[in-house]
């Protein structure tokens with residue numbers, strides 16, 4: 001599939017003059033998993049909206065699948081999850097919400113039912129399928145929104161804070177689902193602790209709306225000066241081992257930290 005997303009020189013200014021993105025370029029290859037991080041208000045959500053074709057940037061352009069710069073032409077291949085789950089859940093029941101994408105794509109009913117059941121099972125929604133979405137808790141809504149995006153099997157997932165409201169159990173489930181989502185390309189906006197669980201690459205959007213860093217997870221998340229300059233803290237595990245372990249050996253996840261300690 002090659003290059004799935006090729007964003008060049010994105011600038012976005014909201015009508016009130018706020019410049020949310022300033023010359024952001026980002027190329028994402030098929031199968032890559034990229035975490036977009038940055039302080040509050042740096043432009044992460046705006047970047048996801050621009051990548052998803054849901055805002056038209058003031059300048060710059062996004063090319064999809066080396067084919068087109070028209071997001072609408074590839075809409076069914078883009079799975080976009082915005083920050084607020086209420087933007088997705090508008091049907092009468094959770095089941096209809098999850099089945100909505102597959103129905104829009106004309107997926108055969110039996111296959112769509114299967115997908116709804118499998119996702120509901122994986123995300124603990126089976127007993128909630130007949131409920132109206134507005135009667136769900138915050139975490140349940142977020143799980144339902146993630147299910148509704150995964151249901152139609154998009155080639156690229158643009159997920160703005162998909163894990164914010166979910167507890168540790170379902171966070172792990174969602175990460176497993178994303179990891180298993182065959183060949184999908186994922187651009188997601190997680191908290192720093194979660195980044196090494198899924199991403200290989202980190203794009204750090206700075207307070208000024210520019211790309212402050214774009215590199216490997218280890219390179220970016222162990223760069224204290226870089227993170228300090230943006231008011232960010234390294235993941236908890238990195239803070240624990242900072243000054244004790246060289247950057248090149250630094251455990252990035254709890255599992256890696258445990259392994260390191262066992263080997264001492």
Ligand SMILES: Nc1ncnc2c1ncn2[C@@H]1O[C@H](COP(=O)(O)OP(=O)(O)OP(=O)(O)O)[C@@H](O)[C@H]1O
Pocket residue numbers: 014015016018019020038039040041042043044045046047
């Ligand atoms: N509709 C809007 N009108 C004007 N300014 C906006 C609008 N939406 C966002 N902004 C501004 O654009 C900048 C980037 O916002 P954005 O929501 O993209 O940041 P973010 O990195 O996702 O933040 P957070 O971590 O708080 O979710 C901020 O200064 C924000 O105040």
